[in-house]
Amino acid sequence: GEDVEQSLFLSVREGDSSVINCTYTDSSSTYLYWYKQEPGAGLQLLTYIFSNMDMKQDQRLTVLLNKKDKHLSLRIADTQTGDSAIYFCAEEPSGGYNKLIFGAGTRLAVHP
């Protein structure tokens, strides 16, 4: 079946790196996404990775994909207080009309 799992909480100090992990189950997923949700707001697409890649870097964000283990991670370098939010991992199974399967979200708290 389709399931995406994430740890629920992460607390980091300002300036440190944050690593948010995600596991998914559908090996046929073509794209994997990271979304950010701030309190009371909708989801903002942060980055995505195609399933034939193993790494993608975009400014402070680095996405690593291990297809063998179905493991996805998001690293945020030099974490700032403005990065405090809930981060959702999502997979897009092939043949699924582009519907997204989301994890429950990781709440990132950045403290001074």
Place this chain on the structure above:
Amino acid sequence: NAGVMQNPRHLVRRRGQEARLRCSPMKGHSHVYWYRQLPEEGLKFMVYLQKENIIDESGMPKERFSAEFPKEGPSILRIQQVVRGDSAAYFCASSPLTSGKGEQFFGPGTRLTVL
């Protein structure tokens, strides 16, 4: 280019009433998705529509829920005879017709509270 718009942002209904949630996709987007987010949970897919067609409604409850995306006007998610368990945030997303990947742009959501 305005983003995905949803209204109302907050909706309060009593049990048994109807709730109508509206979504206007981004300009040029003809694919609309509805998701539901229960408190402290991730988003769950409900339905995928194109203009005048329901493509995938595998996430929709069998009763009381319906969705449409008419040729003109916004997409509507309709919940009849609401119950307390329908209280959630409902998000709409849109994507462009020619996108090779399912990149979806989300609206701000409608937060439904059923009293």
